[in-house]
Every structure is written in structure tokens, then in C-alpha cells.
Amino acid sequence: MTYEAVCWLLLGAYAIHILEEFALDWRGWAQSVLKLPVDWPTFYVTNSGVVVLGFVAAQTANTLPVIGLSFAALMLINATFFHVLPFIVFRGRFSPGLITAVTLFYPAAALAYIVAADAGLIGGGMVATSLAIGAVLMAYPIVLLHLKGRPYFKQS
Template sequence: MDLDTIAWIATAAYAVHILEEYTFDWRNWARSVIRLPVEWSDFYVTNAVVVVLGICQAMLAPKLPVAPLIYAALMIINATFFHVLPFLRARGRFSPGLVTALVLFYPIGIATFVIAAPGIGTVVGAVVGGALLMAAPVVMLTQKSRPYFRQDRA
């Protein structure tokens, strides 16, 4: 398998992951377990962006191989910090997205790095890029209610 193919598979896996999260009510889980002030509209917009990024990284794979690595890092970070660790901290309370994180995100994310066989600098850059992509919506969600960012003020 080549990098282009695994990049498209990663995008499809993320779509299935989103379906699992939606079906099993990720929004209410996130509000109660990880205390994230998320609404369904936030979920829809964030995941639409993730799908667009997935399509972009798959299309860029032939000319910019770091793009699929950043997306793979995003998948692994999402699986670890938003599904597996909260599941363990909540003593086995099901995390919507946990099944696809374990069955799809880890194998596909790891396979992407194996196929690309990047140097350590590229691995570090991809992990930093994936972490920034994962952090961006979380930071925006936690900051949007601060007075400076509120658009309903005079």
C-alpha cells in the first residue's frame, strides 16, 4: 500500500468515527466527562473541517507527504486523549468514538507512519502539527465565552 491510498483510507475512517460519535451522543459525553462546552453545531462544523482536511491531505499526499502524517498524528492524538484516556479515567464509561479509535485510528495512523518511513524531524513536525490541529477547536470552544470574543456585546 502506498501513502496516497492510506491517506484516503484515513479520511474514510474519520468519517466512520464521526458517525460513531454522533450515534452514541458524543456531545453529552464530552460535556459531562471531559467538561468541554460543546454544542451540536460545534460538533458539526469541527467535523466538517476534519473531513475537508482529510480530503486535502489525501490529495496532497503525492507532493506533500507530511500532510498525511499530520492527519495520522491527529487521529492518534484524538484516539488517545479524547477517547482512550477519558475512558480509563471514567473507569470504563463508554466514550463515543472509542471503538473506531481503537479499531481504525491506531492501526491506520501507525500504518501511515510505517508506509511513509519519515525521519525523526518529520515525525516530530507531524506530531506538533496534529496536536495543533486537535487543540485549535478545543481552545476556541473554551475561549469563545470570554468577553473579548463575544460578538453580542455593545
């Protein structure tokens, strides 16, 4: 399997993940459990952005492999900090997205790193760089959620 094909699979896995989160009311869970001030329009826009990033990752897989690995890192961070860890911390309270996070995100992201390494696409510091980019991508919408309620950022 090529690295580019794996990057397309990452996008497919993310699409299935979004479906699970929507169908099982991730927004309601995030509001009540994580205390995130998220609404459905924010969910839609954020996940639209993630889908675009997935397309960019797949399209640039062979010329900018760090982008695909950053998308894989985003998936690992999402799975760990927004699904598995809250499931543990809140003693088994189900997090919408947990099923696909465990069954799709972890194996697909691991496959991306393995295939990229086997193809000789991982250079010095690329794993750390991809993890850093993935963390920033994951944090960005959360930071914006918290900033939008501050007086300086209110537009009314």
C-alpha cells in the same frame, strides 16, 4: 499499498468515527465528562473541517507527505486523549468514538507512518513535525470553545 491510498483510508476511518460519535452522543458525553462547552453545530463544523483536512491530506500525500502524517497524528492524539485515556481515567465510562478510535485510528495511523517510511517519504524531523501539527490541529477547536465564552470574544 501506496501512501496516497493510505491517506484516503485515514479519511474513511475518520468518517466512520464521526458516525459513531454522532450516533452515540459524543456531545452529551463531552459536556458531562470532559466539561467541554460543545454543542451540535460546533460538532458539525469541527468535523466538517476535519473531513476537508482529510481530503487535503490525501490529495497532497505525495507532494506534501507531512500533511498526511499530520492527519494521522491528529487521529492518534484524538484516540488517545479523547477516547482511551478518558475511558481509563473515568474507570470504564464509555466514550462515544472509542470503538473506532481503537479499531481504526491506531492501525490506520500506524500504517500511514509505516508506508510513508517504506516509500522514503519521511525525512529528518518529519515525525516530530507531524505530531506537533496534529497536536495543534486537535487543540485548536478546544481552545476556541473556551475562548468563545470570554467577554472579549462575545459578539453580542
